[in-house]
Amino acid sequence: xxxxxxxxxxxxxxxxxxxxxxxxxxxxxxxxxxQFISLVNPEKEIQKFVVKLTGxxxxxxQNAPKFYEVxxxxxxxxxxxxxxxxxxxxxxxxxxxxxxxxxxxxNRNTLCTVELSQKLILDQPSYSLGKLTKALxxxxxxxxxASGDALATVQLFKLLLEKDIDKSIIQNSVKYHDKRVEKExxxxxxxxxxxxxxxxxxxxxxxxxxxxxxxxxxKAEVNKLFLKQTRRAVKxxxxxxxxxxxxxxxxxxxxxxxxxELDILSPKFNFxxxxxxxxxxxxxxxxLIYEKGREVEEHAVIxxxxxxxxxxxxTNLAYQENRLDILKSVLTPIEDKNLAKTIVxxxxxxxxxxKIVRLSNEKD
Numbered sequence: 001x002x003x004x005x006x007x008x009x010x011x012x013x014x015x016x017x018x019x020x021x022x023x024x025x026x027x028x029x030x031x032x033x034x035q036f037i038s039l040v041n042p043e044k045e046i047q048k049f050v051v052k053l054t055g056x057x058x059x060x061x062q063n064a065p066k067f068y069e070v071x072x073x074x075x076x077x078x079x080x081x082x083x084x085x086x087x088x089x090x091x092x093x094x095x096x097x098x099x100x101x102x103x104x105x106x107n108r109n110t111l112c113t114v115e116l117s118q119k120l121i122l123d124q125p126s127y128s129l130g131k132l133t134k135a136l137x138x139x140x141x142x143x144x145x146a147s148g149d150a151l152a153t154v155q156l157f158k159l160l161l162e163k164d165i166d167k168s169i170i171q172n173s174v175k176y177h178d179k180r181v182e183k184e185x186x187x188x189x190x191x192x193x194x195x196x197x198x199x200x201x202x203x204x205x206x207x208x209x210x211x212x213x214x215x216x217x218x219k220a221e222v223n224k225l226f227l228k229q230t231r232r233a234v235k236x237x238x239x240x241x242x243x244x245x246x247x248x249x250x251x252x253x254x255x256x257x258x259x260x261e262l263d264i265l266s267p268k269f270n271f272x273x274x275x276x277x278x279x280x281x282x283x284x285x286x287x288l289i290y291e292k293g294r295e296v297e298e299h300a301v302i303x304x305x306x307x308x309x310x311x312x313x314x315t316n317l318a319y320q321e322n323r324l325d326i327l328k329s330v331l332t333p334i335e336d337k338n339l340a341k342t343i344v345x346x347x348x349x350x351x352x353x354x355k356i357v358r359l360s361n362e363k364d
Contacts, residue, residue, distance in 0.1 A: 002027045006146045007019055007021070008022075032154065039064040067098050082108070112173070119169050186226045190222050194218060204240070211268075249298070249314075250292045251347075252344070252347050255347060260334065260339065260340065284358050289355075311332050311334050313332050
């Protein structure tokens with residue numbers, strides 16, 4: 001379904017124009033099924049050259065409804081329709097600006113009959129509405145009045161629909177102001193991550209990590225982020241070009257890896273608050289913390305040596321765990337010992353782990 005419209009304005013500075021007249025014809029591809037035509041009181045002076053062009057003056061608009069009084073009708077007649085106009089960018093901008101002033105987010109997909117005519121009706125000396133319709137034998141009355149121009153655009157659009165034989169040109173010319181393309185892009189990003197526990201990294205077009213997230217279900221967390229409308233979330237959505245992820249298998253590793261990598265990567269859109277160091281020592285000097293791994297039969301292991309967190313990693317072979325020298329080569333060493341100690345100590349104070357194994361003083 002289409003709505004073909006034309007708007008007359010006061011003229012003036014960009015985005016400061018007011019609407020003086022609007023005509024909308026709801027068109028099902030064959031005939032007009034509804035219409036709305038009205039003068040509008042713009043509550044501002046009309047530029048003299050515009051008065052001369054349209055014949056609409058301030059006196060004519062004194063008793064006309066103001067935009068907020070016709071806004072509901074405009075929303076009703078345009079809902080679920082593609083907006084069609086000759087130079088659609090202008091009419092859509094004017095309409096969106098008026099709704100912005102009312103605090104309403106007006107989004108409609110658009111088609112421009114200037115652009116379509118240039119693709120489907122070739123070699124015309126001019127694509128202005130007046131000269132094009134005259135060249136095509138389309139009758140026009142009340143030129144530069146909303147109703148007359150909109151009706152002429154209806155007839156022009158009918159012709160364009162007929163000329164677009166395989167219907168691909170018109171379909172490919174739609175500008176999706178309802179953010180359909182944006183939604184599809186974000187959905188593809190959501191689909192690229194699993195329903196697993198772990199971390200996710202949002203990259204910009206240059207591959208840089210701009211946001212680091214975590215959760216028991218990575219896909220759910222990404223989806224939640226992409227549904228948010230906060231300023232920070234919208235900026236992340238706009239810049240997101242790819243998402244990578246890392247499974248962790250358990251809460252302790254999720255927390256530990258998150259804060260370590262947050263410190264290393266410093267993503268632009270993450271809030272970073274300083275964590276108070278846990279000054280209390282571990283109860284034992286040397287021990288291993290075992291947690292659930294990422295896969296069946298895999299262990300997540302943290303080595304505490306000399307009351308400092310040496311490193312963390314995953315093992316699935318007993319000899320890796322029984323030989324400290326081999327285990328150390330498997331684990332990822334941690335540089336920020338104080339940060340790691342704080343995270344692990346705080347976690348152990350509030351949560352249980354799968355197993356803790358104390359090591360003897362003989363480390364071989």
